[in-house]
Amino acid sequence: MAVNLLPPDPRTLAPVRGVELGVAMAGMRRTGRRDLLLVRLAPGSRVAAVFTQNRFCAAPVTVAKRHLASAGVGVRALLVNTGNANAGTGADGIARARLCCERVAAALGCEAQQVLPFSTGVIMEPLPVERIAGGIPACVDDLREDNWAAAAEAIMTTDTVPKAGARSLALDGRPVNVAGIAKGAGMIRPGMATMLGFVATDAAVAPDALDRLVREIADQTFNCISVDGDTSTNDAFVLIATGHAGNTPVAIGSAAYARLRDALAGVAAVLAQAIVRDGEGATKFITVRVEGGASRDECRSVAYAIAHSPLVKTAFFASDPNLGRLLAAIGNAGIRDLDADRVSLYLDDVLVAAGGGRHPAYREEDGQRVMRQAEINVRVLLGRGEARSTVWTCDLSHEYVTINAEYRS
């Protein structure tokens, strides 16, 4: 059902020097599928990450935050399992996440604090540590730099299409590669990042610059999507810089910073949009642009009020230009002094509403034409200022209900 989304072409996923990836079939929930990913980072790699703001955050999120704080520049490995989120599992979940790190550390010859654990899958069931431990040797055997496509596949859960992207640029005349993978299709309304996203570069980056990059990029990409408005317990977006390109470490405020940020954000945006295109049951990909707001926050509130309205989303599914639902959602976004008479609403190039109601020149067949498309742009002009914000979302279909009613069975 994914909307205009193809699996990544492995030829476009150039290796990032210093990042090796290995996958295995650990039998987490089903046999015969890749469900475990090990990422080995060369010594000296720097890692920065942002995590979910859900207060029931998963055990691996807690452990990864602690290890990241204690290991600093010394992170040597990431372990990602699907099939079980290790969330809502209390102290026992923390112990199991740590045990996984210890097993990786033993296999790679590093400290457990140098390993970051990530889990995705069903919530509130004990993590099967023995299966994960059983899969680690096969991951180690499989470690190689040209393995991004397999890695993208190994972290899927309800995803129907693996998600990966890459870019290249030059810094100080040296070639720099960027590659990334992500997973997610439901429980998507990232508070800091998406379900799981990993982007790596072989550029050298100063530590404070990497910390700023991960926040700026998350805010522009993964924090601008929603499938169903539910923020996951396991969200994490991780940015890795191995430094193997040999450039001068990228510093905040430099021209190199802006260029690297554009490349990293480009990959992250492709991944974030891929998650929406593969949203559970999605048949339409919808870009909601809100302009003319007094602040970016209020533009984002309006965009999310549209993106989260089940009535708007079912109208998109039905290709029904029931556009009053869009006005109702805008009015419902919590802007107390919004003047409805100053709001304009466009569907692609069609001016639908202005002056508090339907535009005199609007014709239903024009709205219908846009609504039938698989890709739809909603544009709202608030008439209050200069701020703007964009959110990407999808429709709400029967398939969404089917997927989520049957997920565990």
Add this chain to the structure above:
Amino acid sequence: MAVNLLPPDPRTLAPVRGVELGVAMAGMRRTGRRDLLLVRLAPGSRVAAVFTQNRFCAAPVTVAKRHLASAGVGVRALLVNTGNANAGTGADGIARARLCCERVAAALGCEAQQVLPFSTGVIMEPLPVERIAGGIPACVDDLREDNWAAAAEAIMTTDTVPKAGARSLALDGRPVNVAGIAKGAGMIRPGMATMLGFVATDAAVAPDALDRLVREIADQTFNCISVDGDTSTNDAFVLIATGHAGNTPVAIGSAAYARLRDALAGVAAVLAQAIVRDGEGATKFITVRVEGGASRDECRSVAYAIAHSPLVKTAFFASDPNLGRLLAAIGNAGIRDLDADRVSLYLDDVLVAAGGGRHPAYREEDGQRVMRQAEINVRVLLGRGEARSTVWTCDLSHEYVTINAEYRS
């Protein structure tokens, strides 16, 4: 599909002296169904109301607010049409709503400002005033006090069951009757009131007491429900007191105030819950009680985070005790300093989670037993204080998507 909801027994709907109701088939969207309601109030009746906070509020809401402010105790009639919400219609919508009031005023011999208009139905289409005007004479001919059941039917849109309730009590030794009707099944997350709710009593009530009653009751009943999290453009809850019972006018702080409030709130709660039971596609009626909060607002935030989560709602639809989704929703409610380890979660009498994860004694079959029921109690203990809040909601089914994908066709 309504959950344990029968049409009201007309014998239980005792007349409220001073309130006459008349219905007609005006052919608003379909022929052959009652779609227009006129309510005539005896001189001296007092009316108080709360309306939607949606900034794209409908034209009749704007007009009703103005008329209520100018007419004061002099409201003589309410006109309610279904099939067209007259929302998102700009200045033309205001003019059409006023025209309807003028037609009623001419038919009843009062001023247009003494008429309150209410509309419900599709948004952003012009109100067919001529059809409404054509139906008014039939409404007038039909006016009588024992007509509450027909009135409940005449205001339905996607409702499958008419909603009405009644109570009786004595004040100053005089019999007092309370009766009410409501409509609503989708776009239900009242900000001040529900789609349309009208409750009347023949008690005499002081004006400031009636104003306070309408707010208190809305807050305890209509403001505690959600079907799909979308706040309508047309919400209105109206409280009418004709004074025909002949009691001493009920004053704030009196024993009579508390007793009348209980009777009015009892009817309003039945109506509010009926809206959820008849929620679009509903197969389950879910009561979410959140206790032990630091404030009522935070309890309500947690309750709504659960009530609005599509993942929680599809799990209820599937009778699947995928209870991690409940924990994720609680963690997602915006309480920054929530200690997940202190939260307990019950499904009816079954303790599901405590100490940050699944309770050791919890067995899947116990959760399954509760989830199979048509009526489910979710109880969350936050372990932070003494505040509490209750919200009523329903599940999210295929039928919801079907209804809203096909609403206009």
